[in-house]
Structure formats: structure tokens, C-alpha cells
Amino acid sequence: MRKMLAAAVSRVLSSVSQKPARRVLVASCNFSNDAKFEIKKCDLHRLEKGPPGTAVLTREDGLKYYRMMQVIRRMELKADQLYKQKFIRGFCHLCDGQEACCVGLEAGINPTDHVITSYRAHGFCYTRGISVRGILAELTGRRGGCAKGKGGSMHMYTKNFYGGNGIVGSQGPLGTAYNMAALWKLPCVFVCENNFYGMGTSVERAAATPEYYKRGNFIPGLRVDGMDVLCVREATKFAADFCRSGKGPILMELQTYRYHGHSMSDPGVSYRTREEIQNVRNKSDPIMILKNRMVSNNLASIEELKEIDFDVRKEVDDAAQFAITDPEPHLDELGHHIYSSNPPFEVRGTNQWIKFKSLS
Template sequence: MLNTAAILTFTCQGTAAVASARTYADFTQQASFEIKKCDVHKLDESPATEVVMTREEGLKYYRTMQTIRRMELKADQLYKQKIIRGFCHLYDGQEACAVGIEAGINLSDHLITAYRAHGYTLTRGGTVREIMAELTGRRGGIAKGKGGSMHMYTKNFYGGNGIVGAQVPLGAGVALACKIQGNNELCVSLYGDGAANQGQIFEAYNMAALWKLPAIFICENNKYGMGTSVERSSASTDYYKRGDYIPGLRVDGMDLLCVREATKFAADHCRAGKGPILMELQTYRYHGHSMSDPGVSYRTRDEIQEVRSKSDPISMLKDRMLSNNMASVDELKEIDVSVRKEIEDAAQFATTDPEPPLEELCSHIFHNEPPMEVRGVNIWSKLKSSS
């Protein structure tokens, strides 16, 4: 293999053209980066501020974040065409949170979140095709078309949960199971700033601290709970201190590397038997709370555009890779094209795959069980789908 630039000759419409292509060895394989320091609560140490990222990691992070972004934009389009119905909460703008968290833990660890869950379904092992088909209620969806936007699941991922804050005590229960089983695993429980004032969250904090559970509680603070700003809803907006007796970190949630390092730090804390830890990721959603919320009645378009221009997580990663010779513009464009094709193919499947038949309505109530019977009578056996 040559370590110098290779010369590729190709013919286009009968005309010969010559272009230079850089080989793998031309790129910087890893680089160090200075990242923003976390604010800490009840901690003597804090995550590293000088971190290393490899070219391979950077390309993987870039592809995953672009996939989440494009998937959410396609969901927006399908919703406006009334192909996706019901509730739909999009994640574009917050991609660094999902990808950064996954980069700091293992797939054998556990994760549970609220209803803004499409990105985590992808990072936890779901495919774009399964997610898009679930959004349109099709048989090939990740929950067989029965869950929709808010209820998707994969191995070690306990889904999007529709009840505000309810996933946090459930996550504490998963962390308790990890401790009982002694498997050195942990559970990440995510919730938004809008859920941060829920009483059940503080009850979960209490038990997790009392029993020293391997639990990472993460508040994705995207500045608005539905249409209410954090300043109007919370007497204290220092969400990372809300655990009081639980250590906390406040992290730049728009910087993937900040999220990754903070999550690694939190995971090490849990695996060392020190009990739970709380993280606040300061992030931002570009869409409104849900597709029924235009998102511009309580904030200005200029505010959204300013975040996009100064703090976009994908642009930040792209700039780092290009300025450190870790990738070329053409290479990243190729990823963009590949991602767009994957999204379009998934959308095509999601609009042509059959809907689940009516007789499947009560299947999968329990894992690997036949349709549920009520008082000894299977009432669904009389129902047949006409489609």
C-alpha cells in the first residue's frame, strides 16, 4: 500500500479527468483536544479536560450523529404528511448527549429514558428501518408497530416512557438488580428539565443513595420543559446539585467529548461502589417539545439560529476533525450521502410495510406468551383484520 497520494484516473462523459485521492495514512490517526471543565458538586475530582479522540472514533461519532439528525428531520417530514400520527418528540440538536453517553458506557450497561427516545433506540442497537417503521406503526417496527414514537425497546434499553419522570425510579430498580447480580453493570436514567421537579425522582435519589446503587441519573436540560423556560419553572436551575447528598456534574451537552468524558467519570464512580451520581447535560432541542408545538411562541427563531451557528454538536465535531487533519471534506460528504440514502430507504420501507393485523392486537403482552386471555376467554380470537 502506498503512503503517498494515489492518482485515480476516471472517464466522465468521454472525457478523461485526473483527481488525487488521499490514502488512509495521510490522516492524523488521533489527536488531543482541550474541552470545557465540568462544574462539580460534592466531588474532589472532575473529568479530564484534555482528551484524546481517534480518527476511527470521530468518523463513527459523526456518522451516528448525522444519522440521528437526518432520521429526525425525515420524521418531521412524514409527520407533516400525516404518515406518522399521534405523539412524536424529536431529538435534533441533542445528538451529542446520546452519542457521548454511549461512548462512555458499555452496551452491556442499561439505559432508560423519557419519550424523546429515537436517538437512544439507534445507539442501543436498533436500526433506522426498525425505528422509522415503528413511527409509522408498521409490522417491521422495533416494537412490531405497537409502540410508536414513545415506546421503543432493545436489549438493555427499557425504552421511551410516556409518564413524565416515571422512568427514573424504574432505572433505580434496574440499578438495584445490577447490584444484586454483582455483574459490574450500571443503569443510566435520563429525564428532562421539565421532569426534574417530580417527587418520584427525589424518592429514587434517596433509595439509590441509601443502597449505594450503580445509578447514573442524567438531566438533559434542553432549557424548556414543553413551552416553559427553566427560569420560570425551577427555583434552582442547578440541576446537578439537586441530588443534595449525591455527587453531581454539570456538563456542556453540545460537546460530544465533554459528554463522553463526564460519562466515563460517572461510570467509574459507580463501578467503584461509590453509589449514584447525577449529571446535568446543558443541551438544546431545535424542534418544539413535540410535533404539535412549533417551538417559536416561547422562544425566538433568532435564539434557535444562534445555537445552530455557535454550538451545533455535529458542526463542532466536523470542525475538530477537519482542523486536525483527521478527515477530508469529501470523506465527510460521502458519509452524509450514505446516511441520506439509508434514511430514504428506511422511509420507503416504513411507508410500504404492512400494518400489524388486528388479531395481533394483544400479542406480546408478556414475553414469549400467546395472546392474553381474559377470564378464560380469548376475546381477540373473534377479531380478524380486513386489511
């Protein structure tokens, strides 16, 4: 142990004597293993009790959640940059600001559970196991993308994840419609990510009742602080247990906020002020909330979190470089993967003389 420490000190001294180091060696500390936090209680609909008002966060989980949210934040900012550089074409809906929703939801379910989303799904793609490289390469339409470059921002898939459906509300009936889920008491959690704006219209101007967690009517509902990863995690655990126990479906409304506009063509400031966005960043940012909790309760140090930030930035930059240099899919693959399992067959192209072969 002494030799290891001596070697570490020697490396630090040598780096200082030569030139300023870009990264700082963090001395080991006696961190707490876990801490208990009070979290905002959920509003309930057709439920006698809801998720707990406290949550335990372990150091291991805290570091994992922090890194995941930072990856999603950096990845979305990089996607914004690639779109403006015209490497990404078509539609692109970013979810920066909403990181606690996808990270908290994944923390509350099992990897074997199925997730079906609408668009603005890059964060869910990552939490479901797709790499940053696979996501960004899909956005740029390259072979290394998670859907081999043929899906783009709205159509990303991996095991137990069916994501980015482009038609508004289409993910609902793909999973199961409200009525059928209630009739058959199906184990389905319906999730509404309420970021307070439908394209460019605020919920106050668009909805006679903005209490979306009650919209299931005959389906029980929860209204959750979607900017707090612990609130989302505990609510998701509660909802999943509710469904697994045979009580039927449940609806969760996650109150969150997007920093970007609705899509890349929307600057996001024509229907809301820059001050409003900055106020959310200053008071309710999901990464900031988790960071403050961890540092103030000795679950991590500022230096340690900065080291994670550095690694995340490098991972995203490397993935972006791959996403703009990886080859595009060959035209012959245009008809592939129409069916998951089927004998090869011919697919007509743009006219009757152009034929493609479909392979599963």
C-alpha cells in the first residue's frame, strides 16, 4: 500500500514539475456508503397511498446516476452541434433538462421490462443500453448506428426497447390502449413526461385541466417531481410493484422541463422567456440537485465529479468523431430488416425496375 501511495505521489510531483496537468489526482477519502433524503410527495389519483416521502441513495448508485445524466446532457448538446453542422438531417428532438426522467425510470424497473417511447427518446436509448456511439451514429445515418443508420432520431431500437415512434401518441396503442389495459388488468405503466409545452403552446393555454395524472380517469395516477431522479425512481418502483401485484395499469405524470425547443427548427424562446429557462436551470436542474445532495452528504467530492465530467466529455467527443467518419449504409441494404424473421424476398424500389432483396 505504501509503495502504491509513493508511486502516486511521485507521479503527481513529476507532472507538476514538468507542466500543468489537465487532470488532477484525487486523494482517497472516507465517503459515506449511503444517505437518506426527504423527497417531494407525489399527488395521488384513485390511490390510498403512494410512494414514500424519503429515499436512500447509495454512493454507488449516486455516482452511476450522475454519470448517466451527464452523458445524456453532453450527448444532446453534441447532437445539437452536429445538427447545426449538417451531419444530422431531418427531425431531431433533444431531451436535455429531462435526464432525471429516463435515468430514474430505468433505476425503478428491471432490464427485462419493456419500454416503448415517443420521440425525444435519446436519453431512454442510452439508459436502455445503447452506447453513445450507437446513438450518435444513428443520428448521422451511419452503419454503426443502433438501427444501422436507417432509423435516425425517431426510430431507435434495442432489446426490450421500442423507441422514438414519430407519430404523437403512437407509443400508447403499440403497448396497449388505456381501456384494454384496465379491462384486462394488464401490468402497464403509462408515463406522461409533462415538460409544460406542447410544441410551442403552454399547458395552461392548451388544456382545460393540466392534471395529466388524472387523465386515465378509471386508471390510478401519480404526479411526480420529474426533475428529481430519486422521486422518479421511487415513484417508478411503486408503479411497477402496483402493476406486478395484479392491480392493473397505472399512470405517472413526470413534471419536467426541456431546455431546447420542441425540435431543432424551434429556438424555444418565442413562447417562453430566456429568464424562465435560466430560472429552471438555476433552481431545478436534475444534475445540479443530485450533485449538491452527494457533495453535502459526503457521498462524493467535487473533484471526483469533475473527473467524471472529464471522462464523459471525452466519451461523447470520441463517439461524435465516429459518428461523422463511419461509412453510410450501402444502398443494397435498403430493403433489409423489414421483418424480424422471414425468408429473403424482393422489395420494389422507386420504380418497377429497381429491386432490393430483403434480409432479416
